[in-house]
Amino acid sequence: MAHHAxxxxxxxxxxxxxxxxPIQLDPPGTVAWNPTEFRGIVPKLAAREGDEVQVGSPLFFxxxxxxxxxxxxxxxxxxEVRRGRRRVITDLVVxxxxxxxVELQSFAPDELKxxxxxxxxxxxxxxxxxxxxxTRPLNHVARPEQAPQxxxxxxxxxxxxxxxxxxxxxxxxxxxxxxxVHVLGALTSGAVYLxxxxxxxxxxxxxxxxxxxxxxxxxxxxxxxxxxxxxxxRGTNRVWYMRAWDAVALxxxxxxxxxxxxxxxxxxGAGVKTPRLVRTVLGAPMKHIVGDTQGTEQRWIRxxxxxxxxxxxxxxxxxxxxxxxxxxxEVPRSFLGWALPMLGSWSFHRAFLSGFTRPSRAVDMRPGxxxxxxAMVPTGVYGKVVATPDILPEFLFKSVIAGDLEESIxxxxxxxxxxxxxxxxxxxxxxxxxxxxxxxxxxxxEREA
Amino acid sequence: xxRQVEAxxxxxxxxxxxxxxxxxAWPLFEGxxxxxxxxxxxxxxxxxxxxxxxxxxxxxxxxxALVPCILMGWWNVGHQAYLAEGIAATVPEEILRGGVAMLxxxxxxxxxxxxxxxxxxxxxxxxxNEGFLVTAMLFPLTLPPTIPLWMVGAxxxxxxxxxxxxxxxxxxxxxxxxxxxxxxxxxxYPAQISGAKVWDGGGKDWFAGPLVDGYTGATPLLAxxxxxxxxxxxxxxxxxxxxxxxxxxxxxxxxSMGEVSAxxxxxxxxxxxxxxxxxxxxxxxxVIGVVAMSGLMNGLAGPExxxxxxxxxxxxxxxxxxxxxxxxxxxxxxxxxxxxxxxxIYGFCIGALCVLVRVVNPAYPEGMMLAILFMNVFAPLxxxxxxxxxxxxxxARLAAA
Numbered sequence: 001m002a003h004h005a006x007x008x009x010x011x012x013x014x015x016x017x018x019x020x021x022p023i024q025l026d027p028p029g030t031v032a033w034n035p036t037e038f039r040g041i042v043p044k045l046a047a048r049e050g051d052e053v054q055v056g057s058p059l060f061f062x063x064x065x066x067x068x069x070x071x072x073x074x075x076x077x078x079x080e081v082r083r084g085r086r087r088v089i090t091d092l093v094v095x096x097x098x099x100x101x102v103e104l105q106s107f108a109p110d111e112l113k114x115x116x117x118x119x120x121x122x123x124x125x126x127x128x129x130x131x132x133x134x135t136r137p138l139n140h141v142a143r144p145e146q147a148p149q150x151x152x153x154x155x156x157x158x159x160x161x162x163x164x165x166x167x168x169x170x171x172x173x174x175x176x177x178x179x180x181v182h183v184l185g186a187l188t189s190g191a192v193y194l195x196x197x198x199x200x201x202x203x204x205x206x207x208x209x210x211x212x213x214x215x216x217x218x219x220x221x222x223x224x225x226x227x228x229x230x231x232x233x234r235g236t237n238r239v240w241y242m243r244a245w246d247a248v249a250l251x252x253x254x255x256x257x258x259x260x261x262x263x264x265x266x267x268x269g270a271g272v273k274t275p276r277l278v279r280t281v282l283g284a285p286m287k288h289i290v291g292d293t294q295g296t297e298q299r300w301i302r303x304x305x306x307x308x309x310x311x312x313x314x315x316x317x318x319x320x321x322x323x324x325x326x327x328x329x330e331v332p333r334s335f336l337g338w339a340l341p342m343l344g345s346w347s348f349h350r351a352f353l354s355g356f357t358r359p360s361r362a363v364d365m366r367p368g369x370x371x372x373x374x375a376m377v378p379t380g381v382y383g384k385v386v387a388t389p390d391i392l393p394e395f396l397f398k399s400v401i402a403g404d405l406e407e408s409i410x411x412x413x414x415x416x417x418x419x420x421x422x423x424x425x426x427x428x429x430x431x432x433x434x435x436x437x438x439x440x441x442x443x444x445x446e447r448e449a
Numbered sequence: 450x451x452r453q454v455e456a457x458x459x460x461x462x463x464x465x466x467x468x469x470x471x472x473x474a475w476p477l478f479e480g481x482x483x484x485x486x487x488x489x490x491x492x493x494x495x496x497x498x499x500x501x502x503x504x505x506x507x508x509x510x511x512x513x514a515l516v517p518c519i520l521m522g523w524w525n526v527g528h529q530a531y532l533a534e535g536i537a538a539t540v541p542e543e544i545l546r547g548g549v550a551m552l553x554x555x556x557x558x559x560x561x562x563x564x565x566x567x568x569x570x571x572x573x574x575x576x577x578n579e580g581f582l583v584t585a586m587l588f589p590l591t592l593p594p595t596i597p598l599w600m601v602g603a604x605x606x607x608x609x610x611x612x613x614x615x616x617x618x619x620x621x622x623x624x625x626x627x628x629x630x631x632x633x634x635x636x637x638y639p640a641q642i643s644g645a646k647v648w649d650g651g652g653k654d655w656f657a658g659p660l661v662d663g664y665t666g667a668t669p670l671l672a673x674x675x676x677x678x679x680x681x682x683x684x685x686x687x688x689x690x691x692x693x694x695x696x697x698x699x700x701x702x703x704x705s706m707g708e709v710s711a712x713x714x715x716x717x718x719x720x721x722x723x724x725x726x727x728x729x730x731x732x733x734x735x736v737i738g739v740v741a742m743s744g745l746m747n748g749l750a751g752p753e754x755x756x757x758x759x760x761x762x763x764x765x766x767x768x769x770x771x772x773x774x775x776x777x778x779x780x781x782x783x784x785x786x787x788x789x790x791x792x793x794i795y796g797f798c799i800g801a802l803c804v805l806v807r808v809v810n811p812a813y814p815e816g817m818m819l820a821i822l823f824m825n826v827f828a829p830l831x832x833x834x835x836x837x838x839x840x841x842x843x844x845a846r847l848a849a850a
Contacts, residue, residue, distance in 0.1 A: 235847070331490075372504065375621055395787070426496045
């Protein structure tokens, strides 16, 4: 067991973390998949508007690889296929009317041990959970025909107000996780790593994994950073990763032969009246998860305030992220803010008295820029939140801005995590959006490669 | 209060926005608004929440850090003037006289430089860069109090335009704008900026009364350079002129207005490091560079060597513009090396070059400005090699089987 103490990074002390036992919610009226979440997938509909579906019926699949299917979390009728720009499917809405289940292939725990690679990928593909398996670099959905250098299962989350293993997994999930580990292990000739942030009953007796413990501030809980520290992809290799809580769902599906759509979501942020954990189904409406809100104007974010996507409140919960962050949107202005000590407001920087200490309580943050956009003034501050070794953020970002793809790859464009870039944006005194710059660079790379 | 101010700005905003009557004055409006109120804009792309730190705060903290140097310089200007005239004066009198000499120079720097800055903001349609607040304060502090005001104006315009704006503004500049301004004045009007003449008033009416007998107006560096060959003569010359190590460190000596006090610079430097704005690596490396190079010079010096060869390292640290330059000029993040390793090299070279110019170049008694500008030019090259090395290490790690 190796231990990685991440020194660089920042835990943003944002208010509205959810805790306690998940509340069991009544089943929602509708659920939806958002196929745009799955990078590298071109969705083709398997069910049309008006079609009757059961729990586990295929809803859509990948055009290039039809065996990558995404299954319905509820039984009912496909009521709407919403499309965005260029007719991209943004919401595939299913109305729930019943609980009929499609019977999928089920496996005994022993069957999953020592499977061949083909049988293992077959099993995961038919389970409907292949989409949870992503690649480094690029975070695309894994390609079944490729063989990864290794696979990392991440059970540690450090994103601001994001739920982690403690909230999303219980001791009863140990068996399902073990099943997933066995079947994932068959996909690679390399190791299966478990990135953990501490002890958890579901993780303690796990066999077939090489355990790596992580500690430290965000992005220590980011799978990209974990991979960079444990076993970065070499040459043109790929490393695959999956969140442990998704692996649990995969395990349950494989063991029971029923699509495991039940999951825990967290409603977080100062805009939620009572931040809470809820047990509901995959793709439930955000309003169903969040419950009562407060404040007059809010920003609804799928995922975290760093890398989440702001969407209309009437949409549905995401697949990868397990939190809905409701951020109060009003930005109060303060008088002569640049000169005052501003004791009340927390900052990463020591130019605020509060920058010397961790805040005693969570901070009600707002989506304000709090400054004008300026050119980058390289005070060396960005390096303090980048945990991936040997990355010089100032130079990497400048090479991306300059459009020098070759240089940016040399400097680590493919290694840096989006969480790290978003942390750079968060702390930047010049208010530069480094996460947008990184995404642009990766887009250019994908277009040209 | 906030609401009233907000309403005031919102009421006239449309005049300044694109298509409004006062469209050209947008940078002024924007500057005034964000000076009074923190911006209320919301994030639209990227991370949804942001830290409250902004460039205004960063730059104003550098000005705060300059306060000890400004205050020491302020008093010292008056103090030196009365000393030159041989008049015993009280501290309030000295401060009054210092203010009379110093304030017009600072105001000129801000007004004239600010106008140049504003012209660029209007033409290039960008917001006012707060970096100017620092530049326009640093520049006058590197000048003698007898400098004619029109030279201050010409210098700051050169610094703002050639040192900064032609590259695209703060963050894009290669050289430190304040030092670029000083270098311009230094090479264009050498008689007015350095040498003994500056401090005996050079015939300017700043010294109202006649000078005291035997007053040479030499700065400590000039006095030490001019000392006879041989060990210990530089220190002896300083002591003879009435300057001990202590008075040099405090800054009660003739010199440019803000740079005389090494203790003032030290206080400012500690402040900047504590608030995390300036690089402690650069400051420390500058000191190491001075100690190493002057130590080497001491070692090489024979009995017949020039006096400066024998000057001990701790004197170098408190004399001339070294401390001020190391704390405020060398650490300018835009023109210094960016990589941590690069900063060590960059700072060390500044310290070493400063001593080299002081000791072996008879034309210039002080070498700090030239050392910093020289290393500003080389900073990208230093970074280039550090980046190359880091990249090689990264790639080697990723290629290893």
